[in-house]
Amino acid sequence: MKKFINDPGDVVADALLGVAAAHPQLRVDHDHKIILRGDSPRPGKVGIISGGGSGHEPLHGGFVGVGMLDAACAGEVFTSPVPEPILTATKLVDGGAGVLHVVKNYTGDVMNFEMAAELAAAETGVDVASVVTDDDVAVQDSTWTAGRRGVGVTVLLEKIAGAAAEEGRSLTEVADVARRVNEQGRSMGVALTSCTVPAAGRPTFDLGPDDFELGVGIHGEPGRERRPMASAAEIAEMMVEPILADLPFRTGDAVIALVNGLGGTPLLELYIMFHEVDRILSAHGISIARSLVGNFITSLDMAGSSVTLLKADAEFLKLWDAPVNTPALRWGV
Template sequence: MKKILNNPADYVDEMLDGLCAAHPESYRRAGESGRVIVRADAPVQGKVGVVSGGGSGHLPTFTGYVGRGLLDACSIGNVFAGPSVGDCVDAMRAADGGAGVLRLYGNYGGDRMNFDMAGELLEMEGMESTTVLVADDIASAPREEKAKRRGVAGLLYAYKIAGAMADRPGATLGDVTAAARKAVEATATIGVALTPCIVPEAGKPTFTIAENEMEMGMGIHGEPGLWRGPLKPADAIVAEMMERLLADTGIGRGERVSVLVNSLGATPHEELYILYRRIAQELADKGITVTFPLVGRYATSMEMAGASVTLFRLDETLESLLRAPAHCPFWSV
């Protein structure tokens, strides 16, 4: 595989330079290291700040979702490596409008440790903060061990719901935290990988997989999935993904869901729509109504070929927050 880059060690910083140069109305860099992306008008005084963070290599997740009605700031690490404690501190400070800060990020050990340390440091200075972990990857742990699951593409829904609640006049840190937790509980994701990707500083594929193989449930960093075997037709892939998602969530007839069909990086929109076509048919056959479908690149893994499917169980409150205005260069409502 070939990559367009200069020095691999400069990959993330040059990417952030380009991101902010292309979208100065939306993003600015902050923090001592420059590894914090902040909403152009942040902090918004009197509003709860919503902060996230994670490794590079997943655009638009994480930094891409800084914007109105979404995140106020985001710390970013090297490719597939979490942000530093200092960057987490700087992101929280940049988002603090005096009403407290929610730390909202994926359930990964390094991210948890560094955000926890950042929170403790700033709480000692008087900042009020809370944490909500996104753990939507149903392939990474059984339902009875849901707290061990990884956070993947379902982060998008948590960002949207928390950001929309934070924009409501008078919303407190408790309100925003409760909304984010409700979103996480309503979200389930499973993915399928077809090819590996290359971390620039490593210069070689993260794993190997045969040309005629697929892996169900592989994580966004190449974590082992549920099984590996011959590549199946699109409808057969959807059948297994939907069976697993519906069994895990218990979503059934008469309910409403949003569906996210996400490219892991290299999979084109045409193939995503082939998947969505069958997903929509299966849900309709089961009496489940799809509203607000999302199809595209929302949470990638460099140039990995593959896709993930997320079901987001809706009620009146969550649907209202999902439909609330939001804007960043990668997604607007």
């Protein structure tokens, strides 16, 4: 294992020291491993927090800032944060309008966020709403989940719900927008290699030099099947067609399209994949209204890609285009 680390047990703590140094507009609670907006709490604004295991950067800490999250809780690598930091973050971002928890559908995340929400209500009376993302069409019930996994839609949801909160909408309204995003979005990923968790020091799973994993999870969970390596065009078909069939998407739809890298794939290849996705969608009479290409929800050093498509109505596009200023996403400011 060759990685830019010191002690494998300190990778999250050391990374948060780097976040604090690189982004002085944010606040970092190192004791609880929380990244916060520097101006939180904002009186009268719904606070939005998310979090999960580290190793998926820039998710979630890279999306803390104006127009997205108010706080992100960082667990150890591929391990959910425990309830205490989630509770602390909930209290720190509460500006009197309530707090929205954005939770990816993994058993530990769901359980710990639920517990933190109950404690927040009991201890402080803060109004907490939760939205669970479950957009992965690859498998139903996985190693880490009951039901579908929460993946790329989480990024789009945090942007759109964050813009709604920035407008001053109520907790009910922000949560409703977030749920609609989850309902209207679908994702699928593939892995060309495994990832290596620093504490383990070896690949999470074995994948032959001539194979890829179709429908892989962001922790290296098994997908639909293992297949012989194919062209970008063929792999794009294997990802996009199941997404289109699942909702289903229809001729005339416009979408926000995310082609995401899993950490070890060059941007050159991601743009090749985006071209293939655009080609497939065009053949179905579906237009791309907005696009995002790059590493946004990763799996450490895994080579691979995922595709997320969100049906885009006028409200979603307005909120998508609203200003955002975070370490990983910035426009309109």
